[in-house]
Amino acid sequence: MATEYGQGYGLPAEPGHPGDAEGRRHRLPAALRAPVEGRTWRELVYVLLSLPVSILLFTYAVTMVSLGAGLLVTFLGVPVLAAALAGCRGFGSVERARARGLLDLKVGEPEPLRAKGQGLMAWVGAVLKSGASWRALLYAVLQLPWSVFSFVVTVTLWSVGWGLVTYPLWFWVLPAYGGQAGIQLYGDEQRQIYLDNPFEIAVTAGVGLLVTLATPWIVRALTTVDRVMVHGLLGPSRLATRVVELESDRGVVVDTAAADLRRIERDLHDGAQARLVALAMDLGLAKEKLREDPQVAARMVDEAHGEVKTALQELRDLARGIHPAVLTDRGLDAALSSVASRCTVPVQVEVDLTERPAPAIEGIAYFTASELLQNISKHSRATWAALEVWRAENRLMLQVVDNGVGGADTSGGSGLAGLAERLDAVDGILVVDSPPGGPTRVTAELPWRAERSR
Template sequence: MTTQYDDRHDQYAGHDQYAGHDGNERDGRGYGPAGEAGQRVRERRHLLPAGLREPLTARHWRELLYVLLSLPISIVLFTFAVTTVSLGAGLLVTFLGIPVLAAGLTACRGFGALERGRARGLLGLEVAAPEPLRPRGSGATAWMAAVLKSGTSWRNALYAVLHMPWAVFSFGVTVAVWSAGWSMLTYPLWFWVFPMYAGQGGIQLYGDQHHSVYLDNPFEIAVTALVGLLITLATPWIVRALTTVDRLLVHGLLGPSSLGARVVELESDRGIVVDTAAADLRRIERDLHDGAQARLVALAMDLGMAKEKLRDDPQTAARMVGEAHGEVKTALQELRDLARGIHPAVLTDRGLDAALSSVASRCTVPVRVDVDLAERPAPAIEGIAYFTVSELLQNVSKHSGARSASVDVWRTDDRLLLQVADDGVGGADASGGGSGLAGLAGRLDAVDGILVVDSPVGGPTRITAELPWRGGQV
């Protein structure tokens, strides 16, 4: 049993979300080997190696533009933030301080949105917008209270204060390095300016009352250009290192906080849970209305007719009672199936092993079930695991065309893992918005779960679900 557990764990841990169905690794855009070959062809079209053409790339010029724009923008933001915050704090002894401070922080939030857009356009940095304001009530007072209590407002103001000194430093370093590199690199093109207009042989390296050193002979000019080339080639990496700090500032101060992001995620998950519960209630209502309820109504009518014929035609009444007895059995079976769909009794009484074996017995293909759990998880997690495997086995029965399937359940640290595999035609995809697997992935995500689908066209299919382990009963 331990060997099987390790094999399954290694197989799951080695799964790469960017791996292709044929086993070839794919890049982040979904390109397989053909895409990589095309990328190599595009690289061969460049006449210069990557290191030599870096100073000419669009990315370098965008980053350079970002650094150059940061100085004037940061001066404006710093001046505004310091002025409004200090003015508002000074006026707090009067009622005017609160609206001044709230207005200044609101403007800082707007500046933060502009800075996120500038970082997105020039640095390619995608930073999600922070959580919106949530005033408790209506009116100006509720709005000002929400602004002042929002951590996002203060973090945007802090960004305006901290970014200015860094922008001054990065601007000075960038301008100095970039201008020195390009001026020295192009020195052979403009060194003639010195003897023609300045009355000296070239750039002066040293000079006193006795002698002077100029870069004026071909060797010195060539060495100057070579040093300029090295500085120019290093400039993109220096600028990139400087903008790394900008990325950290934007991401850390202008993006959503970890707590705010978690709140938004929980709200989204709550919406999914509510929608799922509503859909389940509608399904139960529909099954009751179209199934057992309809049969019971027909049964009542048949029994009423049998009662009327009991004296006049006992044989016909007996036949109708027999038919009604059959309808009662069918209605009872439908009610059992419906109760099993809500929550099976075998799951509560005997756990996942027996419950999944019962589900597997109803599958149209032979299913091997292996549950390796020393204890039971919490009832809620156990129920989600049961219905996940149940839905996956229904897909095997309806769509896979498989000859056999397997269900494996095991625990790794604080996670419960389920894996359903079959040897069918493959092609399962959880990316489609309307697919059953996409809905299942959304329901698992609502409880911090994960669904990983590996289903190449032609098969086999291997679907792994991961759920948080929450201790239940032994």
């Protein structure tokens, strides 16, 4: 995640911070408070509802698929089978909502149907070709046996646990109305063993307490399987998720390129272009003055010469901002050393690469290091910094460390947030470790792509 310097340095935690409140709110250990937590009861409700829901879903799926399969000898079997899959997709929406409300599981919608054309047959073909439809059918089949198992285990443990832990409150019912001294552990024609004395009643309640304390964790383990099934079978596939990520990354790349073009146009218009226009006007005036007053014309030409040098420097700086020539000619080592020399604090540069990455990756690494060093100059109040680049298997690693004040905060949005988006667009990662008081360590990770012909 990206982090910006200069935000939240050295500030103590505010009263009422969520983390502090969380630590003060729970006085009891998790094992003791689990039976009465809201999460435990929501998971219990989820398991209890799963049985009737799974019975309904299983019955619908098996009936419709069997009917569709039986009618495949006629044309009607295909639309019936498509209707069965569509119904399973609808049940999947209900199950995602139930998991979101009771298990706090946020699962995205599966990939939508992509019908090639209009009409009933186009829709039928889209349903039958959709992997999400068949995963929903598989969920309908697998959910029933698992729901039966989890229902039986959960109801048994909850009833036994709470029944035993409350035994001291209701054991008198058995001799008064049940015709026996207490809970019977063993009995035959010669001997019966009952839990009827105070010691046995206390031990029974203790066993019930252990079962009650263990039950929430067992139920949580059971609902973990439900979470996996809902996420894996009713959510978007990995391929669809990857396509969405690539589309998002493509949008980031396009927006970044457009922003860079606007910046270049603005720099040219406000900088070099305006200076060259003024230079042309000054040279025109000098030309007119050349015969009337040669000394004034010479002075104006001298001033124009200075303007030419300034304009050339601005153009060089602009070209360096687009893509520095030293990076193309000599690689990251020389280019990063040049950037480090312009930093306001001493920077130790170490580049350990036996070969050069692809130009695109090399350029992203260069501009990442440039922005990180610029942030050090502006915000960190550091007295030294280190820049290191190396290759780790199929990744290009770049790390910048400084001894500044630290305490960087990621909540307000920053230039580094945009930098993280740029890295993410090429499957890169930006990780920031910046505790209050420093040091700050920023690590960028990029995919390694070998250099081709330049």
